[in-house]
Amino acid sequence: MMLPRKFEDRMKMLLKDDYDEFIDSFDKRNVRGIRRNSLKISEDDFLKKIEYLKEPIPWCNEGYYIDYDSRPGKDIYYHCGLFYIQEPSASLPVELLNPLPGERVLDLCAAPGGKTTQIGAKMKNEGILIANDVNRKRLLSLKRNIQLFGITNSIVTNETAETMKVPFENYFDKILVDAPCSGEGMFRRDEKTKNRYSTYEDNKFTEMQKEILDHAKDLLRPGGELVYSTCTFSTEENEKVILEFLENNKDFELIDDIGLHNSTKQLSKGLMGLDEAIRIWPHVANGEGHFAVKLKKTEESSGNIGNVETIAYENRQICSVKAFADEVGLDIGGWDLVLKKGKIFKETGIGTKGMDVFYNGLEVGFEKNGRFMPSQALASFLKKEDVNKSVDIGIEGPEALKYLKGETLHINGEKGWNLVAIDGFSAGWGKLSQGILKNHYLKEWRMM
Numbered sequence: 001m002m003l004p005r006k007f008e009d010r011m012k013m014l015l016k017d018d019y020d021e022f023i024d025s026f027d028k029r030n031v032r033g034i035r036r037n038s039l040k041i042s043e044d045d046f047l048k049k050i051e052y053l054k055e056p057i058p059w060c061n062e063g064y065y066i067d068y069d070s071r072p073g074k075d076i077y078y079h080c081g082l083f084y085i086q087e088p089s090a091s092l093p094v095e096l097l098n099p100l101p102g103e104r105v106l107d108l109c110a111a112p113g114g115k116t117t118q119i120g121a122k123m124k125n126e127g128i129l130i131a132n133d134v135n136r137k138r139l140l141s142l143k144r145n146i147q148l149f150g151i152t153n154s155i156v157t158n159e160t161a162e163t164m165k166v167p168f169e170n171y172f173d174k175i176l177v178d179a180p181c182s183g184e185g186m187f188r189r190d191e192k193t194k195n196r197y198s199t200y201e202d203n204k205f206t207e208m209q210k211e212i213l214d215h216a217k218d219l220l221r222p223g224g225e226l227v228y229s230t231c232t233f234s235t236e237e238n239e240k241v242i243l244e245f246l247e248n249n250k251d252f253e254l255i256d257d258i259g260l261h262n263s264t265k266q267l268s269k270g271l272m273g274l275d276e277a278i279r280i281w282p283h284v285a286n287g288e289g290h291f292a293v294k295l296k297k298t299e300e301s302s303g304n305i306g307n308v309e310t311i312a313y314e315n316r317q318i319c320s321v322k323a324f325a326d327e328v329g330l331d332i333g334g335w336d337l338v339l340k341k342g343k344i345f346k347e348t349g350i351g352t353k354g355m356d357v358f359y360n361g362l363e364v365g366f367e368k369n370g371r372f373m374p375s376q377a378l379a380s381f382l383k384k385e386d387v388n389k390s391v392d393i394g395i396e397g398p399e400a401l402k403y404l405k406g407e408t409l410h411i412n413g414e415k416g417w418n419l420v421a422i423d424g425f426s427a428g429w430g431k432l433s434q435g436i437l438k439n440h441y442l443k444e445w446r447m448m
């Protein structure tokens with residue numbers, strides 16, 4: 001593979017005797033993977049249903065390598081939110097972060113949401129997950145991935161760490177900074193990243209990375225943990241950023257995740273004496289280039305505490321939603337609903353005054369001519385067992401694909417709204433009348 005000259009020269013200096021082996025790995029094919037959505041499917045069922053799985057990814061419990069020639073994006077199960085298509089190394093940072101149900105977690109550079117969905121699945125919809133990105137255009141795919149995965153405890157924001165300080169100072173238990181970087185680790189997979197690389201000025205990303213970290217640190221509570229990750233090899237963007245950060249912030253320390261380090265020989269230590277960091281090298285591991293390191297803010301660290309409001313909704317119910325819930329047998333007893341710009345949400349209850357919020361909690365639906373229309377996000381979140389009116393389309397016949405393409409189906413079932421499931425997994429909504437199912441699968445999500 002032709003590689004940028006500047007990159008080759010730098011890597012030669014960095015890797016010395018290992019350089020030839022490293023550079024030879026660029027003539028091999030990239031590896032591909034998918035990550036199971038544990039919110040929707042058990043490991044056993046996943047192994048039975050997905051035919052193109054290869055061996056498990058050693059550093060990620062839910063991750064699997066897949067056949068190089070498989071097309072997971074065309075898989076109907078993908079459109080039911082059963083997995084995320086993720087380059088195997090990219091699953092490492094969240095394993096290191098280890099978010100738990102009930103925690104307050106920030107995914108600061110989140111779009112398009114690969115790591116957000118991994119965090120969300122681990123949190124089991126308990127606690128609060130703020131998924132932020134500075135690039136507004138990228139928030140649409142972030143929101144879609146969150147909805148498809150059935151995550152309901154997240155807020156998608158369009159801020160920077162600096163602008164989040166009010167109200168989130170010293171607030172989060174865990175923060176992921178999956179920083180923008182020069183992307184050297186993706187050259188084997190993505191021609192565009194390689195071509196863009198030659199246009200970057202030297203150290204274009206370093207200042208940005210330092211600045212992001214410098215603000216992110218204030219959002220972490222004393223005793224909280226932060227993972228910094230990139231998909232690049234450059235020590236300027238990895239070890240040097242962290243060493244300088246530790247030099248300037250004595251209330252932070254490195255955390256060695258011995259378990260992960262020992263999980264497989266494929267994970268290497270950081271360079272420049274940063275043994276606690278983890279590197280994935282393509283000539284050592286079955287994955288593309290990646291870097292991740294975990295830092296902890298000491299318990300003694302001090303600072304202002306932000307003032308995050310918890311919103312007490314007045315157990316508001318909306319008549320049209322109630323009528324719909326009664327019709328399909330959905331228990332919305334504990335749901336506090338809010339109406340915003342015509343759309344109805346079950347929000348997270350975390351105050352976001354002054355923040356640019358793109359999505360909050362679960363979009364339940366909207367009202368049209370006084371009638372409730374359930375949302376795609378609601379269908380993705382629900383399981384077939386949550387309602388007593390559903391139709392199940394098998395995966396073998398042509399119907400499943402027809403449904404995902406937005407076509408009308410001929411099917412038997414109860415009149416009115418039905419949750420449409422494919423092979424038992426919720427896919428969307430449909431309205432039945434006299435054996436004809438009017439398709440309500442979201443237009444923007446339809447398969448081509």
Ligand SMILES: C[S@@+](CC[C@H](N)C(=O)[O-])C[C@H]1O[C@@H](n2cnc3c(N)ncnc32)[C@H](O)[C@@H]1O
Nearest residue numbers: 109110111112113114115133134135178179180
């Ligand atoms: C490596 S990508 C993130 C990939 C994502 N974590 C995933 O797993 O799908 C880096 C992201 O950082 C965002 N970004 C750049 N500068 C930022 C900043 N100052 N604050 C927040 N996000 C930023 C970019 O828009 C980009 O989406």
